Each structure stands twice: as C-alpha cells, then as structure tokens.
Amino acid sequence: MRTFLRLSALVACIAVVPAFAQGTPQQRASCESDANRVCDAYIPDAVAIERCLRANAGSISAACRAELGIASAAPSGGKRRKR
Numbered sequence: 001m002r003t004f005l006r007l008s009a010l011v012a013c014i015a016v017v018p019a020f021a022q023g024t025p026q027q028r029a030s031c032e033s034d035a036n037r038v039c040d041a042y043i044p045d046a047v048a049i050e051r052c053l054r055a056n057a058g059s060i061s062a063a064c065r066a067e068l069g070i071a072s073a074a075p076s077g078g079k080r081r082k083r
Helices: 002-021 025-038 044-053 064-068
Strands: none
Touching: 025 044, 025 064, 044 064
C-alpha cells in the first residue's frame, strides 16, 4: 500500500511540472507571436521555446524581452570611448 501511495505521489508531481513550464498568461500573451515567428520548430516544448527566445533576444519584441527579464538586446556599440 505504501508503494502505491508513493507511486501515486510521484505521478502527481510529474503531471504538475508541465503546467509550470507553460509560463504565466502575461508571458504567453507577450511572447506568443514571437515564439510562432522565431521558434516555431520548438513548439510545443515550452522550455525549448524559452531557451530559443532568450537566444534570439535581438529578434523578439520588447514586451517579450521584458517578460523574460532580458534588459536589452541592443548591441553595446563595441569599444568604449577614451576620456
């Protein structure tokens, strides 16, 4: 009986994990079009899509970058000026 309960608990935990990987409704709303445009090869794997969006930060919208916590995808301009 204990084995059954442990197995049931394990299955329940595994079933919950994909729900966390889907992101918040705000993230989905901000990044859905970018994911379809830039990372369509990774759909429906939410973890792979997030990795793809982060790797292609320069090609996604500012709203999606903000939801992912990416400050800026703009290049810094290279060398610093001498003062």
